[in-house]
Every structure is written in structure tokens, then in C-alpha cells.
Amino acid sequence: MKDQQSLLATARAKLEDALVAKSLRRSGERFAILEEVYSRDDHFDADDLFQAMQQKAYPVSRATVYNTLEVLVDCGLVIRHHFGEEDNSKSRYEKSLGRQQHAHLVCTVCHHVKEFCDPRLHLIKTNVGNALQFNVASHSLVFYGHCTDDGCETRPDRDTSASIPTQDLSQ
Missing domain, CATH: 1.10.10.10 (Winged helix-like DNA-binding domain superfamily/Winged helix DNA-binding domain)
Structure with missing residues (x-):
């Protein structure tokens, strides 16, 4: 307080x-x-x-x-x-x-905005600034998509049989 x-x-x-x-x-x-x-x-x-x-x-x-x-x-x-x-x-x-600097997720259906922080964003900002000899004062990153939150009343119904398989990128 x-x-x-x-x-x-x-x-x-x-x-x-x-x-x-x-x-x-x-x-x-x-x-x-x-x-x-x-x-x-x-x-x-x-x-x-x-x-x-x-x-x-x-x-x-x-x-x-x-x-x-x-x-x-x-x-x-x-x-x-x-x-x-x-x-x-x-x-x-x-x-x-x-x-602190953060990025946003925006649902294009219900327009709800979620914030997230990821230390890698700061690293990217620093590396890009250094590589391009640019003093980055701030940045903005916004991802657009659809809520998958069960509490979102306006989220589109999904047909799971038509979903695109995801790939594990952590390897």
C-alpha cells in the first residue's frame, strides 16, 4: 500500500x-x-x-x-x-x-487484453539495438488472436477435429 x-x-x-x-x-x-x-x-x-x-x-x-x-x-x-x-x-x-516493460495479447473477438512479461523480450530489444546501432527507448509488442479461456462468453466455438496440429518448438 x-x-x-x-x-x-x-x-x-x-x-x-x-x-x-x-x-x-x-x-x-x-x-x-x-x-x-x-x-x-x-x-x-x-x-x-x-x-x-x-x-x-x-x-x-x-x-x-x-x-x-x-x-x-x-x-x-x-x-x-x-x-x-x-x-x-x-x-x-x-x-x-x-x-515494467511488457507485451500484450489481444483477443480479436472479445477485445480482452492480457499482459505478459518475458525476459527474452529485453534481450531481443538489446540485441537489435546493438546490431543496428540504435538506442531503443521502449518497444511495443502485441499478439492478436482468440481467447481460449472458458470464461470468455464471446469466444468462437471451435471444431477440434479441424484444429491445426501444433509443433513443439522447444527442441
């Missing part, structure tokens, strides 16, 4: 600095939105965030949510993703401060 409080204090200070640097108003609404973002552990869109604020009876406009998300992205407190959903203009967001 203390780590969470420390992370939020750091995020608040970083937002404060960004607002001052851009001569933007340091409103309670912006800091409440930041707190909501940093209380989440999911990938959300602006409407999800707006609805969460409404459910908590916090009077904030949809425009303030969108504008604040832009500020949070600009100052590195939030990462914006485009996961290739039908509505290409739809952005999903996640908090970035205090998070």
Missing part, C-alpha cells in the same frame, strides 16, 4: 510540473482523474474512465477526461495504445509510472 501511495505522490508531482510548464489549470478534476487512473490495473478507454468517475459521483465532464488523458500521455504518466479494434480511432490507455 505504501508503494502505491508513493507512486501516486510521484505521479501527482509529475502532473503538477507538467501543468505548470504548459500553463494549464491545476484543477481538482485533473488530479481526481489521475488518482482513478492509478487505482486501475486494466486497459481502459476514455469512456470507461468517464463512467468510473460518474459511478463515484465525481462531477467531471467527458471533455475534461479526454483533455486530461492527453496531458497524462504527454507527460509520460499514461501510455496510449491502438489495439486494432474495429473502431481504429478508439484508444486504450494504461498507467505507465512504476510499470
Whole structure:
């Protein structure tokens, strides 16, 4: 819990600095939105965030949510993703401060996003950067497919007789 409080204090200070640097108003609404973002552990869109604020009876406009998300992205407190959903203009967001680099699995049916970390990704990033004489600051890796989770209500029915055999690549 203390780590969470420390992370939020750091995020608040970083937002404060960004607002001052851009001569933007340091409103309670912006800091409440930041707190909501940093209380989440999911990938959300602006409407999800707006609805969460409404459910908590916090009077904030949809425009303030969108504008604040832009500020949070600009100052590195939030990462914006485009996961290739039908509505290409739809952005999903996640908090970035205090998070390790990770990759994503996106279900093209239910649009659920799962995160995973694999130390080999860091090794690949380092090797590619060294080989191509490029200073890699960050990376993004997204795998698209279908959930196989039994709890996914929208997963396509599978005909197991038509499935493609898998090959063991560990050898």
C-alpha cells in the first residue's frame, strides 16, 4: 500500500510540473482523474474512465477526461495504445509510472487484453539495438488472436477435429 501511495505522490508531482510548464489549470478534476487512473490495473478507454468517475459521483465532464488523458500521455504518466479494434480511432490507455516493460495479447473477438512479461523480450530489444546501432527507448509488442479461456462468453466455438496440429518448438 505504501508503494502505491508513493507512486501516486510521484505521479501527482509529475502532473503538477507538467501543468505548470504548459500553463494549464491545476484543477481538482485533473488530479481526481489521475488518482482513478492509478487505482486501475486494466486497459481502459476514455469512456470507461468517464463512467468510473460518474459511478463515484465525481462531477467531471467527458471533455475534461479526454483533455486530461492527453496531458497524462504527454507527460509520460499514461501510455496510449491502438489495439486494432474495429473502431481504429478508439484508444486504450494504461498507467505507465512504476510499470515494467511488457507485451500484450489481444483477443480479436472479445477485445480482452492480457499482459505478459518475458525476459527474452529485453534481450531481443538489446540485441537489435546493438546490431543496428540504435538506442531503443521502449518497444511495443502485441499478439492478436482468440481467447481460449472458458470464461470468455464471446469466444468462437471451435471444431477440434479441424484444429491445426501444433509443433513443439522447444527442441
